[in-house]
Amino acid sequence: APRGPRSDAARCRISARPGLLVPIRQPALLKGVAAVLLFGTVPACIRTIHFDSVALGIARLGLAALGMTLVLALAGNRPFGRGRDWSLATLTPLAAIGGVFGVHWLLFFLSIKLASASIGAIGFSTYGVQLALIGWAAGHPRPGWRTAVGVALAMVGSWCCLPAGETAAVGDRFGLGLLLGILCGTAYAVLPLLHQRYAEIDHNVRTWGQFTFGLCVFLACAPAARQWGRNLTDVWMLIHLGIVVTLVGHLLWVHATTELPIRITSVLAYLQLPAALAVNHFAIGEPMTVWMLAGAGCIVAANALALSGQTHQLTPAEVEELAGD
Template identity: 35%
Template sequence: MSLKLRKRQWLGLLLIGVTFAVHWFLYFKSIKLSTPSIAAIAVSTYGIHVLFLSAVFLKQKITSTDLIATVFAFGGMLLVIPEFNWSSELFWGAIIGVASGFLYGVLPVLHQLNNSLSNTLRAWGQFTFAFVAFLPFGLQQQWALQSNDVLGLLFLGVVSTLFAHSMWIKATTELPGVITGITYYLYIPLAVLISFLSIDEPITGSMILGALIIIVANVVLVINKWQSRLKAKAK
């Protein structure tokens, strides 16, 4: 893996890493202010963000089906937010989760714009610059960790981040978007179920309905884009 890169390539890796770091920070903040389920559902709006970001930066066409799915996803998000109260932490947790989903949607666009670099190099660049971005905050903390805390941080850092995101970068690069896009949304019901079983988080009917609407809307977007690519190749 050669590190002899042009200035533009280094800047691309830096932008990927910083975007990844801010995405994770906002996601953790969303979980802290709201609940794991609300945060997971809010971040799932990333498919909508990818649609419009791809249209702007990758010149991909937006169809009427895309717009209809976007409207439904926005409606689903409104159902998920417990209350529209500016002083409510749950409300701001959901809003911050949507912002995290936006940055998560920026990541695949950045990876495609820098696809001249290998998957491995982009993955390590993403994690390295994200680590540098987090380092000043870590040095300011008064660390008093118990063994369970250390194990939890190791799991989050190695399994949930380094391993999982490295595989995700490879998958989104090499597999059809219809497969990776639909598979991604499986984490929402899993997050809701694990949250319910592990921390007794209350799950309301509106949350479930909102999550289903967002998932369906995003899956429609993925399938619609995949079919458009097939038609384009057939011409």
């Protein structure tokens, strides 16, 4: 006899709660995986492209801001439309979001250029632990013991990632690069709280403000820009970073976080660091030591512990910002 259509229950997977069925949509899951893989290519591209940190920020955010302007225009929501949509009450939150985002990117680029793609990615990946602590400081419920263990694991993991047996100059460079990466994670952890605070502003408008006002941070540093690329490969990498990753990657991630359960998207976000380390090793030949892998594992575990230890459920805005750059 012909088989009938599969029941809804057959299309579901069991979630962490016993007896609760949560549908997992395969297209949404594939979008999430594709976004994580795209984000994983970012540190290697930043490390190898012949743009300095400021020039790269200006070029990449210029493309992203232009792209979001076109997205808004096609949606009928012109960036410089009606005055009531662009009052000081709207522009101030957008400037705050963009300013924090610009600082986050500047620190991220400096970390990778100074140390290595892997060190920058590892330092940035501590944002999950910092999100729990900054959320507490911003008035969210007090973190539990899991967060405390997560903080300790993140500290141990960061220490493990520092190269042993190097010269003092190299050690200082890697140490400073790791510190910049951690501070970059601090700025990134603030972003979900800002997006949540100003959730009444349309998401696309907030994204446009994030890119446009983030660009202003780099334009303020423009006199320090010295290196603007050497060859056609740099142009293609810039297009990859500025359009494929920033626009397409984030669009895929937004679609995935909209349709998938929050716990699934959180797990996908934790995979960004292993993806980045794999790309760094196989694509640009960065060394990968056992200690560095152990440190990265500690940081992934720290993020999982810290975020699972929060007494409030992660909001969609927080999960949407779990992915990287």
